[in-house]
Amino acid sequence: MGYNPEKPMEGRISDLGPLYYEQFFPAVIKENKGKWLWHEILQPGVLLHKSETGAEVYTIRAGGVRLMSVEFVREICDIADKHCDGFMRFTTRNNIEFMVDSKAKVQPLLDDLKSRGNKFPVGGTGAGVTNIVHTQGWVHCHTPATDASGVVKAVMDELFDYFTSMTLPAQCRIALACCLNMCGAVHASDIAILGVHRKPPMIDHSRITGVCELPLAIASCPLGAVKPAKIEIDGKEIKTVKVNNERCMFCGNCYTMCPAMPLADPEGDGIAILVGGKVSNRISAPKFSKLVIPFLPNTTPRWPETVAAIKKILVAYAGDAKKYERVGEWAERIGWEKFFEKCDIPFTEKSIDDYRLAYDTWRTTTQFKYTSHIK
Amino acid sequence: MAKHETPLLDQLESGPWPSFVTDMKHQAETKPEVWDILGQLELSYTDRISHWKHGGIVGVFGYGGGIVGRYSDLPKRFPGVEHFHTVRVAQPSSKYYSTKHLRALMDLWEKYGSGMTNFHGSTGDIILLGTRTENLEPLFWDMTHDLNQDLGGSGSNLRTPANCIGQSRCEWSCYDTEECCYFLTMKYQDEIHRPAFPYKFKFKFSGCANDCVAAIARSDIAVIGTWRDNIRIDQAAVKEYIAGNYPANGGAHSGRDWGKFDIQKEVIGLCPTECMWMEGGQLKIDDKECTRCMHCINVMPRALRPGVDTGATICVGAKAPILDGAQFATLIVPFMKVSKDNDFEELVNFIETVWDWWMEVGKNRERVGETMQRVGLPTFIKVMGIEPIPQHVKEPRSNPYVFWQDEEVPGGFERDVVEFRKKHAA
Numbered sequence: 001m002g003y004n005p006e007k008p009m010e011g012r013i014s015d016l017g018p019l020y021y022e023q024f025f026p027a028v029i030k031e032n033k034g035k036w037l038w039h040e041i042l043q044p045g046v047l048l049h050k051s052e053t054g055a056e057v058y059t060i061r062a063g064g065v066r067l068m069s070v071e072f073v074r075e076i077c078d079i080a081d082k083h084c085d086g087f088m089r090f091t092t093r094n095n096i097e098f099m100v101d102s103k104a105k106v107q108p109l110l111d112d113l114k115s116r117g118n119k120f121p122v123g124g125t126g127a128g129v130t131n132i133v134h135t136q137g138w139v140h141c142h143t144p145a146t147d148a149s150g151v152v153k154a155v156m157d158e159l160f161d162y163f164t165s166m167t168l169p170a171q172c173r174i175a176l177a178c179c180l181n182m183c184g185a186v187h188a189s190d191i192a193i194l195g196v197h198r199k200p201p202m203i204d205h206s207r208i209t210g211v212c213e214l215p216l217a218i219a220s221c222p223l224g225a226v227k228p229a230k231i232e233i234d235g236k237e238i239k240t241v242k243v244n245n246e247r248c249m250f251c252g253n254c255y256t257m258c259p260a261m262p263l264a265d266p267e268g269d270g271i272a273i274l275v276g277g278k279v280s281n282r283i284s285a286p287k288f289s290k291l292v293i294p295f296l297p298n299t300t301p302r303w304p305e306t307v308a309a310i311k312k313i314l315v316a317y318a319g320d321a322k323k324y325e326r327v328g329e330w331a332e333r334i335g336w337e338k339f340f341e342k343c344d345i346p347f348t349e350k351s352i353d354d355y356r357l358a359y360d361t362w363r364t365t366t367q368f369k370y371t372s373h374i375k
Numbered sequence: 376m377a378k379h380e381t382p383l384l385d386q387l388e389s390g391p392w393p394s395f396v397t398d399m400k401h402q403a404e405t406k407p408e409v410w411d412i413l414g415q416l417e418l419s420y421t422d423r424i425s426h427w428k429h430g431g432i433v434g435v436f437g438y439g440g441g442i443v444g445r446y447s448d449l450p451k452r453f454p455g456v457e458h459f460h461t462v463r464v465a466q467p468s469s470k471y472y473s474t475k476h477l478r479a480l481m482d483l484w485e486k487y488g489s490g491m492t493n494f495h496g497s498t499g500d501i502i503l504l505g506t507r508t509e510n511l512e513p514l515f516w517d518m519t520h521d522l523n524q525d526l527g528g529s530g531s532n533l534r535t536p537a538n539c540i541g542q543s544r545c546e547w548s549c550y551d552t553e554e555c556c557y558f559l560t561m562k563y564q565d566e567i568h569r570p571a572f573p574y575k576f577k578f579k580f581s582g583c584a585n586d587c588v589a590a591i592a593r594s595d596i597a598v599i600g601t602w603r604d605n606i607r608i609d610q611a612a613v614k615e616y617i618a619g620n621y622p623a624n625g626g627a628h629s630g631r632d633w634g635k636f637d638i639q640k641e642v643i644g645l646c647p648t649e650c651m652w653m654e655g656g657q658l659k660i661d662d663k664e665c666t667r668c669m670h671c672i673n674v675m676p677r678a679l680r681p682g683v684d685t686g687a688t689i690c691v692g693a694k695a696p697i698l699d700g701a702q703f704a705t706l707i708v709p710f711m712k713v714s715k716d717n718d719f720e721e722l723v724n725f726i727e728t729v730w731d732w733w734m735e736v737g738k739n740r741e742r743v744g745e746t747m748q749r750v751g752l753p754t755f756i757k758v759m760g761i762e763p764i765p766q767h768v769k770e771p772r773s774n775p776y777v778f779w780q781d782e783e784v785p786g787g788f789e790r791d792v793v794e795f796r797k798k799h800a801a
Contacts, residue, residue, distance in 0.1 A: 003516035008436050012516075015564035016525035018535075019476065021468035021543075021553050029471070029543050036546040038676040041626040049544055057544065067395045067504070069402035069409070070481040070490045077474035077481075089471040090494050092539070092588050099544075119393050126627030135497060138419035139412065140445060140461065140504055142427040147419065149395045150387055157390030166630035182695035183497045188592035188703075220740075222698040253698055259429035266423035279592045281584035281599075283647050283670045286591050286703050300420040301383040323633050324624075324645060324670070356700055 026087040028057045028101040044164050045122035046106060058106050059099050062113060062120035063131050063156070063163060066094040067139060067149045075119070083109045093131045093173075095124050121163060127170050129162035129314070134176040135184045137195075143252055144178035145195030145269040146298050152176055154302040155193070158311055169321040169330070172314065173278070180251050190327040191310055192274040192289040199268035200248040201261035205231055205240050208260035214241060217258035223247045226254055226261075249355070271296045271306050275313060275339075276328030287328045292340070294350035309345075316343045337371040347373060378407065379414030383421065399491065406490035408455030412505065415453045433460050433508050435515045439570040441526030442511060459489070462503040462514065463527035465560070465567075466495055468553035469540050479522055487514040498577065499537030500527035525564075531574050531740075533566040538580035539587040547672065548582025549600025549685035550713040556580045558719055559726075572730075573737035573746075583681065584669045590690075590704070595743045596726060597690040597704040598713065602682035605662040606671070612678035613638070613658045624674050642671050687713045689725060691755075692744025702744040705752065707759065709766050725759075732758045753778075 004010060022030065032051040039049045047059040076096060080088040083105060089097045098109055113120040124130040132155065135141065137148030155174070162168065176193040177184035186192035208214070218226045218241060225247035229240050241261075243254075250268075254261045273296065277289030292313075296305040313327075320342055321330035331339040340347045353361045377400075387396045396413070403409035415426050431444030443461040450457035464480070480501070484492065489505030496502040506514065518524045527535035536559060539545070541552035559578060560567070566576075579590035582600040590597035615621045616636060622629055623636045638658070643651045650664035651671065658678070660671075672679045689711055690704030711721050729743060737746045747755045756763055765771075781788045 002520075003513040005512065008512060011520075012437070013519040014437055014525070015568060016519055016523060017561045017564055018465035018467050018557065019524060021471060021557060024467055024471035024473050024476070025543060026471075033544075034542040034551070036542070036544065037680075038546055039625050040622060040676075041629070044630065049546070059544070063393065064494065065393045065395045065398065066493045066495070067398075068492055068494060069398050069406075070485050070492065071402050071405070072398050073477055073481050073492065073494070077478050080474045086474040087471065088474070089469060089540075091470070092499075092537070094494065118391055121391065121393065126624070127630070133497065136493075138425050139416055140427065140459065142425060142429050142445065144425050147416075150384075150420070153387050153390070153392055153394060153396075156392035160391040163392075166627055168631075171627070177695075181697050185497065185589060185593040185695050187695055187701040188589065216739075251697060255429070262429075264424050269423065279586050279589045281586065281591070281668050282673060283645055283668055286586075288701050288703075298423045300423060301386045323628060323641065324674075 024087060024089075026057075026085060026099050026101070028055055029087075029099065031055065032057070041125045041166070044128065044166055045125055046110075047125060055101070056103070057099050057101060058103060059097050060106065060109055060113070060122060061091070061124050062096045062098070062122050063124055064090065064094045064096040065149065065153070066134060072119075075116070079109075079112060079120075083112065091131075093124070093133050095131050096120070121160070123164035126166035127168045128164075128166045129159045129168070129172045129174060131163075132156060132174045132176055132193075133184055133186075135178045137178040141178055143181065143255060143264070145180075145197045145252075145264065146178050146271050146303075147300070148176055148178045150301055151193060151271070151303050151306060154304075154307050155310055158307045159314065162314065168314075168318050169323055169325050172317070172327060174310070181256070186274070186277075187288055188277040188279045188286055189289050190275065190278060191313060192277065193306060193310070194272045194274060195269065196272045196295065197250040197252055197263050197265070197269055198295065199263060199265045200225075200243050200245045200250065201252075201254055201263040203241060203243065204260040204262070205233055205238065208240050208258070209238055212258040212260050214239060214258075217241055217254055217261065220253045220257040222251065222253065223249060266298070270298050271303070273306070273309055273313075276326075276331045278326050278328055280326075283324070284326075284329055284332075289328075290331075290336075291351055292343070292345055294348060313343050313345075335369045337369055337373055340373070341371045378403075378410035379417060381413050381417040384413060384417050402490045406485065409490055411453040411455030412459075412489065412491065415447060415449065415456055418449070427459070431460070433511060435511055435526070438526060438568045440529040440532050440568055443529055445505070456489075456505060458507040459505040460508065460511065462488070462506060462511075463496065463529055463535065464501040464503060464518070465525045465527045465535055466499055466501050466537070468538055468556045469543055470495065470499075471543070476522070476524075480518075480524065483514065483517055483522065487517075498527075498534050500535045526568070528567040530570045531572045532568070532570040532576070533563050533572070534575050534577045535567065536560050536578040536580070537588055539582050541580075541582045545582060546676065547585070547600075547669070547681055549602055549681055550582065550598075550687055551715065552580040552582045552588075552598075552600070554715050555598065555713055555719060555722070558715065559723070562723070566730075572734060574740045574742050576730075576733075576743065578726075584667055585673070591693060592701075592703060593693050593695065594704065595692060595694070596729065597693060598687045598722065599690065600681075600685065600713075601667050601688050601710065602685045603710050604682035604684040606660055606665065606682060607680040608658055608660065609678050609680075610657050613675065614656070616675050616678055621675070621677050625676050642674050645670055686710050687722075689722070691729065692742070692747045694742045694744050699745060699748070702748070704744070705747065706766055707756065707761065709764070728759055751778075 273293035274289035493502035538556035579594035
């Protein structure tokens, strides 16, 4: 018995929702939910939570690659079966967490993870760089301006010591989105790696009639750069669109609505770096990430320019920020002019907002610092 | 035996971070179609551009979401990825799993799909990456019948809700984010599976203002735990922190010598409202001045805890920049009780009031935060039946262009210009 294509609706089950979470709790979690008193990070990647019942749970956090195979998930299961009574969890940042209920079980688990080569790096806690949340990139997406998994691998290889240690002033959250749709919601990250396009869409007049609702394509442009047009193809007049290239901001929204307007390009596409965002309300309000490097090329397979830029920002931040200060709080305290100087990033007009609400970011005070920018 | 040469991807096999390339090559030994994923990806590394066609509408009967269609633009060269549709699978709250369930899911995906997954997608779903159209119904059948497991959301519908780890393993969670997420996900299965909204809509549930699930940055309705009584203080533990016997910030800074813990500098001095001080060896907090930012609690988890009269702050309208710029969610309800005891009644009413309004006035592909911007916050809170309070704004407006209403002005808007002219010659 299984799916019967002759009678597709017979016996169909729908709207089950997710499985009830409690059945997946390790015993110590089930018994102590709502009773936790405090926690402590015993060493990078190892957390202790203490319950009011006296119970303890030790969590070992390992960096996960979000793109993983069935075989890899089975290996995670093998580890969880061996050490954790058959339970585990993933974090919101693609890390893998193994939980045990006594300290004696921690070292054997750590040893086991270590014995598996570089598959399960332990870390990602406290004042360090935790795992990069990211999107699909070239491995699955149809609108990307860069890859995701490869860039993340290259960046994390370089920042690996920050993942396995806790030496930064505060946690540093890095995120990657492979186009401006920002499925990865990178707009509130300490360091955001963002795929960007730089060429306006091409128009495939020969296909547009069949695949595109012209009014939707026209309405999709936030700057009114897409207009209706008529052209002649094989002696026949067809309705199509034209693009005012001078008004295009390369957001790609038209391509999302209309497959006949592709804009990806090997030379045009690359990566922008934004910094200083955060989600937490701790001390200061959540902040958006700000664009400090408008473009770095897609130099496959290891994106050396992007890796170097991020490392430079991180090193400057690590050396200069105060304890507890996030990247954005540091930049605001020292002033953005100092940020550019300390990170050795050239400031260009491309970091000055000229889109909507731009005026909010213009400086309207006489307070500034004398940096090398003032000649 | 490699089906395609992958000299560029091979360079991603070295280095200390786990390599997805190595993993995929290993998987390709038993699932040869993974070679075509690698082959096409290698070509993208050479061409520096995606080789996936635009879109493709596929799904299972009765659902308008949960499957994202995808086709290769080089199907002859890479037949294993000719169809490469994504299946979004509803994840359990907090992403705990039994290996039994994970293994069953993996067996299913080995049978019907590419053998590659994402744990997890950005919104929170389990992502099963790449299958053929003809496999979708059999996969869905087996998933629902054998695993009791459903799909998540995609398209202009309620997207799969997600929550932080909550009370299951965090001492700071001010309400049961797991239960709240589960309850509302079950209640709104129809809204998740059958698109009826102007655009996507997201709920996210964080237990405290640290907001580990990034609710305030990316959800249309962000439910973020808070309290309205006093921070609980264990003065004996405060003394232990001052003495250096407990590590600050739960040991988060232990990799570097930051010097001796200084409560004045690290806690009291960094409090954004300056509502803390030491008095007679005791830590004092003027709680009515506190904005519950979590900093002091984060620094001294063994001494300070959130209050006991807990609930959540409700913020509305966050989104990524496409198209008018990024928005954080705006505070609408400062404090709401959030409890299973009354089936989250207040929150449910709030959600449905937002939906009723947005489904009527929201334009195609307009997130609720953009609708709010278009009509203005005063209009939105009026629609919601909420009294305006200073907490709704960072600061009062600085322009005088108030939209006064006819009935607010004595005598109304209708006037007689002839009468006016009798007294005021033109």
